[in-house]
Amino acid sequence: MSVQSETKTVDNGVNVEALLGAREALSEMPVAAEFTWRASCEWMGGAHSRSTVEGFFGLGEEKKHTKAFTFDADHPREFAATDAGATPLEMVLSALASCLTAGIASVAQNRGIQLRSVKATVEGDMNMYGVLGIDPDVRNGFSAIRINFDIDADATKEEIAAVVAQSQRRSAVFDIITNPTNVRVSVA
């Protein structure tokens, strides 16, 4: 009986070789690893605002996305607003899901796991007594965030759970949400 070693080609659309190469290059050049991400935001009236992201700093120089991306944010009609976009809160939830999802794709690629579909649902609970200033004991932000992944992949349940756990360990947005950050607000 002959045993044939199985060679599978995994493609999650992530260029792991390039990422690992970048990791190696950056560990030699700490300055290049310092990135600054930016967004600009302009008031459109009422609760409606439009953010634009285009340039960022990294690898020691100014960089640009292939094009400028814009995001409209607003409040829903329940708050007497125009509902011209997602709420900033929903953007935070989306950012968390997107960050973890990108991480899952990379980790799975690196571990040779083919993904067929990754779907996430995120929920954030919030008591309006905080932002409305009704009760100082209620925080303004989410009291809890839940994210659930539904993943179809060529892997065991445990392997998938391990991929998700690892993506959480390396997620920038997960870190931003779960740990404090110094924030400075200034007026020009």
Next chain:
Amino acid sequence: MRRATTVIIGAGQCGLAMSRELTGRGVDHVIVERGRIGESWRSGRWDSLRLLTPNWMSALPGQDMPGDDPDGFMHTRELVSRFDLLARTIGAPVMENTRVVSVAAAGEGYRVQTDQGAIACGNVVIASGACAVPKVPGFASQLPASVAQFSPLTYKRPSDLPDGGVLVVGASASGLQIARELQMSGRQVLLAVGNHLRMPRRYRDADILVWMHLLRLFDEPFTKADDIERVRRTPSLPLIGDPSNRTLDLNALQDIGVEVTGRLAGIDAGRALFSGSLANMCAAADLKMNRMLERIDAWVSGKGFGPFVAPAERFAPTRVTDEPRLSSRLEADGIRSVIWATGFNPDHSWVHLPVFDRKGRIRHHGGVAGNGLYVMGLPYLRTRRSVHIDGAGRDARALARHLVRRLDNRLAA
């Protein structure tokens, strides 16, 4: 069962002031006090504490201003001896060492159950103090067992703390004062600053409270306050009653070596996590202070007093380091004690009456909480003065008048 027209619960500045008013109006009453007269001021304060209000603002009803210096600050020991003097002068009917177990409705009036028996009465005046229970966050229980915990009610003096660093949580009057005292004692203090107010002790040749008095900020009645809920939760003025008239702000604390950081957000596996909002908290406190100074300046120019007082000045902004610390591994950082200077609640747990709001606070209208039920000494009960020593007399007069009018109406009916 013993009977009285009125039972006053608590023999502090409010209870004694009310007793004086009722005696003057011929209303028979008894004061029930869990310990000795002024017990909270005897046992629930730290050793060095002086009143934040100068002597001219700290007289008890019917008494002269304490001390020789109107701008001096009375030690709490002296306040307690003045309580004793007031009680003797008015012959206050105080039942000391009597703890109230419950106050419940009974017939037309109330039944006050104490550990020395029950008293039936028509009126109850709750004057048991605003600062009975420290508001300690739930995550306090997650502190490592090796870290000693104190509140401003249990903290007495630096030497009671284990050697090592101290985390002081909260930067209103108590937190600022205790942080200063501990740092001066040679301990390294880390101060976690949440909501914060800033105020100079003196401005333009006068105590800041003189100016606030002249601007009539202390006299606005509760019925005129924009958002009474909000003003009622404003903490004590961030001042220290120190003979040197020193200003106690975050710059002064940083000058002596206190490390300042953001609000304590939680404890996670022995690690304290601090909010990154310090810069914003400090900027807001500076803006608010400057608005107050502008109001004072406008008042001074409006009255033409400019030439007679020091010129207007603005103080350096609160210094915030580039990267305030966001966490501390308490044990590794040598922090051996935590002081919870995070505010207080009154203890009204023994009030068995349907008078509470959803947050467990007694609902009241300027101290009137129900038929014959009164509460005193709470923040902005009737004016901002309600928590000052000299606010007790005014509030007692207004509420005694209400109480007597109600008795008269019932007799007439």
